[in-house]
Amino acid sequence: MDVLQLLVSGLANGCVYGLIALGFVLIYKATEAVNFAQGDFMMLGAFVTLGLTNAEYLHMPFWLAAPLAIMIMAVLGYLLDYLVLRHLFGQSQTAVVILTIALGFVIRFVAGVIWGHEPQTLESPLAIGDIHFGGVVLGMADVAVIVVTVLMTLFLYQFFQRTKLGLAMQAASQNQMAAYYMGIPVKRVQGLIWGLSGATAAVAGILFASKGAIDPNAGLLGIKAFAAAVIGGFGSLPGALAGGLIVGVIEPFASRYFAAGYSQIAPYALLLIVLVLRPHGLFSQIRIKKV
Amino acid sequence: MRILFKTSYNDDIRLFPDRWTLAIYAGLLVLSLTLPLLLDEFYIGEVTNVLIWAIAGLGLMLLTGQTGQVSLGHAAFLAIGCYTNTILIEAGLPFILAFPLAGMITGVVGAIIAIPALRLHGIYLAIATIALSILADDIIVLLDPWTGGVSGKFPDAITLFGLEIERWTMPVRFYYLVLAVTVICTLFYRNLLRSPLGRAFAAVRDSEVSASAMGVHIARTKGTAFGLSCMITGWAGALMGYYAGAFNNETFSLVISITLLMMIVIGGLGSIHGAFFGAVVVAFLPQVLSILKGAVLGGGVAIPGLETGVFGMILILFILFEPMGIYGRWLKVRTWFELFPFARKDMFRRQKSYLKTERLR
Secondary structure: OHHHHHHHHHHHHHHHHHHHHHHHHHHHHHHOOOOOOHHHHHHHHHHHHHHHHOOOOOOOOHHHHHHHHHHHHHHHHHHHHHHOHHHHOOOOHHHHHHHHHHHHHHHHHHHHHHHOOOOEOOOOOOOOOEEEEOOEEEEHHHHHHHHHHHHHHHHHHHHHHHOHHHHHHHHHHHEHHHHHHOOOOHHHHHHHHHHHHHHHHHHHHHHHHHHOOEOHHHHHHHHHHHHHHHHHOOOOHHHHHHHHHHHHHHHHHHHHHOOHHHHOOHHHHHHHHHHHHOOOOOOOOOEOOOO | OOOOOOOOHHHHOOOOOOHHHHHHHHHHHHHHHHHHHHOOHHHHHHHHHHHHHHHHHHHHHHHHHHOOOOOOOHHHHHHHHHHHHHHHHHOOOOHHHHHHHHHHHHHHHHHHHHHHHOOOOHHHHHHHHHHHHHHHHHHHHHOHHHHOOOOOEOOOOEEEOOEEEOOOOOHHHHHHHHHHHHHHHHHHHHHHHHOHHHHHHHHHHHOHHHHHHOOOOHHHHHHHHHHHHHHHHHHHHHHHHHHHOOEOOOOOOHHHHHHHHHHHHHHOOOOHHHHHHHHHHHHHHHHHHHHHHHHHHOOOOOOOOHHHHHHHHHHHHHHHHOOOHHHHHHHHHHHHHHOOOOOOOOOOOOOOOOOEOOOEO
């Protein structure tokens, strides 16, 4: 029973990691860039929702505020690409990595100035009591997290596999020049994908803030989500979710069965092991060029 | 207008391209030697801080700027150098032996860590080194009997050639020690660039495929770069420990790693000047900000995250408008004067304006 309880709570946490990891993978799949600020995006999405919903701010109804926050974050993501990242077109990945790390600092600072540094809780209708399955307690918010994450993953996976836009995005990532020649508006496509990842981050933020308190440093969760994305293999959406679940489940078990000092390092130790054994993750998409 | 006319390969790799440059650097050295006569002790301490950051920057520059391997984990190597040095001195070794050994041990550890990391490309290497930086904190706590864990360690005063050197009571002596290390590291770096190994580093940075076609052993070169880079970083770490006067598991955090990388980007990747320019920015930004804050808001107002926020904004502006950093801007200004009146717009423009995937190698 105990094991089952750990497993369930781990899965719920893992889904939040998985959602942030989805954002990483989205950006990577479509632009070959890595957005280190994805965790801070999530934090910002949570705070935007909180600012719209909570009584001390605007006090909107949640079901109106949540879509609005997702829209705002999508627009922010698009604007970020339009104003900043587009100027880096064709520069090395390193430039984008450093830029997004810096962006994370800036977002953290701005959020701290606007909403303060105290942890706050989102007044969300998702946090209403628990469900009991014969001894296993599961919060309503946890159920919502799991359901939404699975739906998001399926939706994005189908989007990349089936729609013209999704295919265009993948093409644009593999060879920008060739994609241009085939008539894909590469810059616009990349802007759209940043918008999409902003929306994903907002969803993750809303769910995370319903589960517990949020403060400007919550974005540091992004590093764990990052580990999840890498374990799953950058560039695979189901892989990102799987990696998130693995990291999420390992954490409670490690803190339960290992000594105190060793439990925090479990996810990162796993990350290093995966990187050494399979440099491109468990579900990698990297193929060696034959010619 | 200066005319560069080289007639042989040896001309091209001279330590100083001409007498004029040699005179400038000699002047700079004399200035740094006489600095304690010009400044009071507080500022000498600040300049020492700049130099220590510059040594750390040189270490990372060798790896990131020179060999193109992005590392976000160099705080771990700072920590290794710092702790190794202190532990060796506590074990009874004199400073003159312990200090070089600390750097070398850090270099060896770095090279060993690099062996699995050599399989990783670009972004994956950055991720692995991030994990390394996070793990370092916890590993220091786990190694409590040697490292003092959470309560940390306090390095003793240095004894060198019978002289006692201590950061707080004798900042001038400490400054000369750091200056000596800085000059040695800078000369080492500069001479490395003139050697076949240094050119192999640059070849690996610019194109791995071409480099291996020219007979450069990629894995060995990267491993060597890691080792040498970590050696210099280890020395910087040891000096940082002395400068801080106390350190524990949280001193060398991921933030330090990130700051280091940002520092060399702001300074200008792939140049020795860049490490020094970046160090000046990192060391003096907090002071400048606090002065500005005091002027605008009056004293006593605390804004958490202000420094990192402003630092991030500066960095974004640099990457957008001056990817070559402060050194790049300086180079453009200098070139304009040297070529006067023949300087043209877009002389420094990047040639490659699109990227191919890294997923298909």
